[in-house]
Amino acid sequence: MHPAPSLILFSSLSGLGLGLLAWASLLRPEGGAALLAFGLGLALAAAGLGASVFHLRRPARARFAFSQWRSSWLSREAVLAPLALGTAALHGLLLALRGESPLALGLLAALLCALTVLSTAMIYATIRAVPRWHHWSVPAHFLALAAAGGALLAAPAPLAAALLIGAGVLVALHWHHGRTAFARAGQSAATATALEGRVRLFAPPHTGPNYVTREMAGQVGRARAGQLRLLALALGLLLPLALLWLSPPLAALSHLAGVLCARWLFFAEAEHVVSLYYGRP
Amino acid sequence: MTTLPPPSPVKLGLVIDLDTCVGCQACVTACKAWNTGGTGAPLADLDPWGASPEGAFLNRVHTFERLPEDGGPPQIVHFPRSCLHCEDAPCVTVCPTGASWKRAADGIVLVDEDRCMGCGLCAWACPYGAREMDPVAGVMKKCTLCADRLDDPALEPADRIPACVRTCPTGARHFGDLGDPESPVSQLVAERGGRDLLPDLGTRPVNKYLPPRTRDRAPGAPALDPVATDARGFLGWLDRALSTLPRLG
Numbered sequence A: 001m002h003p004a005p006s007l008i009l010f011s012s013l014s015g016l017g018l019g020l021l022a023w024a025s026l027l028r029p030e031g032g033a034a035l036l037a038f039g040l041g042l043a044l045a046a047a048g049l050g051a052s053v054f055h056l057r058r059p060a061r062a063r064f065a066f067s068q069w070r071s072s073w074l075s076r077e078a079v080l081a082p083l084a085l086g087t088a089a090l091h092g093l094l095l096a097l098r099g100e101s102p103l104a105l106g107l108l109a110a111l112l113c114a115l116t117v118l119s120t121a122m123i124y125a126t127i128r129a130v131p132r133w134h135h136w137s138v139p140a141h142f143l144a145l146a147a148a149g150g151a152l153l154a155a156p157a158p159l160a161a162a163l164l165i166g167a168g169v170l171v172a173l174h175w176h177h178g179r180t181a182f183a184r185a186g187q188s189a190a191t192a193t194a195l196e197g198r199v200r201l202f203a204p205p206h207t208g209p210n211y212v213t214r215e216m217a218g219q220v221g222r223a224r225a226g227q228l229r230l231l232a233l234a235l236g237l238l239l240p241l242a243l244l245w246l247s248p249p250l251a252a253l254s255h256l257a258g259v260l261c262a263r264w265l266f267f268a269e270a271e272h273v274v275s276l277y278y279g280r281p
Numbered sequence B: 001m002t003t004l005p006p007p008s009p010v011k012l013g014l015v016i017d018l019d020t021c022v023g024c025q026a027c028v029t030a031c032k033a034w035n036t037g038g039t040g041a042p043l044a045d046l047d048p049w050g051a052s053p054e055g056a057f058l059n060r061v062h063t064f065e066r067l068p069e070d071g072g073p074p075q076i077v078h079f080p081r082s083c084l085h086c087e088d089a090p091c092v093t094v095c096p097t098g099a100s101w102k103r104a105a106d107g108i109v110l111v112d113e114d115r116c117m118g119c120g121l122c123a124w125a126c127p128y129g130a131r132e133m134d135p136v137a138g139v140m141k142k143c144t145l146c147a148d149r150l151d152d153p154a155l156e157p158a159d160r161i162p163a164c165v166r167t168c169p170t171g172a173r174h175f176g177d178l179g180d181p182e183s184p185v186s187q188l189v190a191e192r193g194g195r196d197l198l199p200d201l202g203t204r205p206v207n208k209y210l211p212p213r214t215r216d217r218a219p220g221a222p223a224l225d226p227v228a229t230d231a232r233g234f235l236g237w238l239d240r241a242l243s244t245l246p247r248l249g
């Protein structure tokens, strides 16, 4: 799948922002600290949502995206995101100005933040045509990364460290699943064409690229997968663990850089079954 | 509305005969022509007369090579690919705006071009690559089963079928109601063992593909060995004369 910068930025920034808002909603800082935590969380999540608009070819029609929550995870995300941000903002404002806010409001804000991250992940996890994505490890590692990133900025260091390690394990599990996911899904040029025997592409239907080959059958972004995996691990997990007790903001920055690498791989390495029609698994 | 309607008794679709298709691309051209000049927004191209033209098509013809497991002769199979109007269409349910929908009366899967925000998620959800973003209009395009021809009284009755079916010079494309077991297309599918593409993915395509018939095996003669060894006459003399000369290389 094409690693679109708008989607990588969106899911990484909004994941971090929503994670921070969830932890801040649960841990209830007061006064200036509340202003800082909720302000940063809202800014990160809003920046992510802003980036996602660049993915749309007709952004003015995004208003219709609130309508299909019964069937579409993308629509659910569109509905949940403003609800989560609004609830967290109200909770944060109360904590900052009055030093107190109803417990239920905080719990609701944290829940909505988690559901928003979940709905982002489910957009990918429900696509059967991409076997690497169609797996529980996708929502699991999206949620774990958001929780760990947010904890780096808002939770006590030991909790953040534990969550970071947990997220690292889930990301590694997702990578492990991904290595063989396409082969295990069992689709081939033969099942794609319903032909029997050994089947291979003899001539493509067009000589240049098209939307399908660019968007879903591209392979360019996979060239440095091994190096990016190392960077994702070092910047996303190891360095933040080391920096956590020195400077949580620096740890979070490094973590974000690691998550961006992992998200690049999430898209670039995902193989879509339509590639079988173009002779590239 | 992107929840799927209850299954309709009428299921309009195409049956594509892989035995007959010669890969001439006439259906690709007819489809492009109809959908560029038809009622909706044109099906756009970028740089159409330049060095690297690119554009949206609703039908593409691939060519595959098939090697039968039993050692039979290899076959070239031309393979037209367009929307299969799936019964469990994942492209419809993922659409956040309600632009993608499945028509309750006959199961045709369509895009409302005035609602689509161009997010591309439906194209990701389709396993068959049947949806392409229009590079100019920025909305999703797909095969409409020529819904705008089927009941247009301005057209000759013979033309009230999909443009690709109307144009196919070998009769490899058939259009009809696959929900009715008595319809000619359903009979054809039953008789020829019509198949689903990627059936494991749970999309339940309406369109069916008829497999190519197995080719006859070639007669057993080794292709490059001389078949006559007792050459006579002028050619016999020439052969013997040449065989006495020393060889170079």
Ligand code: SF4
Residues within 6 Å of the ligand: B082, B083, B084, B085, B086, B089, B090, B091, B092, B109, B125, B126, B127, B128, B129, B130, B131, B142, B203
């Ligand atoms: S072929 Fe693709 S676009 Fe057509 S109905 Fe099936 S999933 Fe949707």
Ligand code: SF4
Residues within 6 Å of the ligand: B094, B095, B096, B097, B098, B099, B100, B111, B115, B116, B117, B118, B119, B120, B121, B122, B123, B139, B140
């Ligand atoms: S590209 Fe258009 S039709 Fe497809 S999912 Fe997005 S809004 Fe719906």
Ligand code: SF4
Residues within 6 Å of the ligand: B030, B031, B032, B034, B035, B058, B059, B082, B142, B143, B144, B145, B146, B162, B163, B164, B165
């Ligand atoms: S039915 Fe119409 S839109 Fe669909 S492939 Fe044929 S010509 Fe194109």
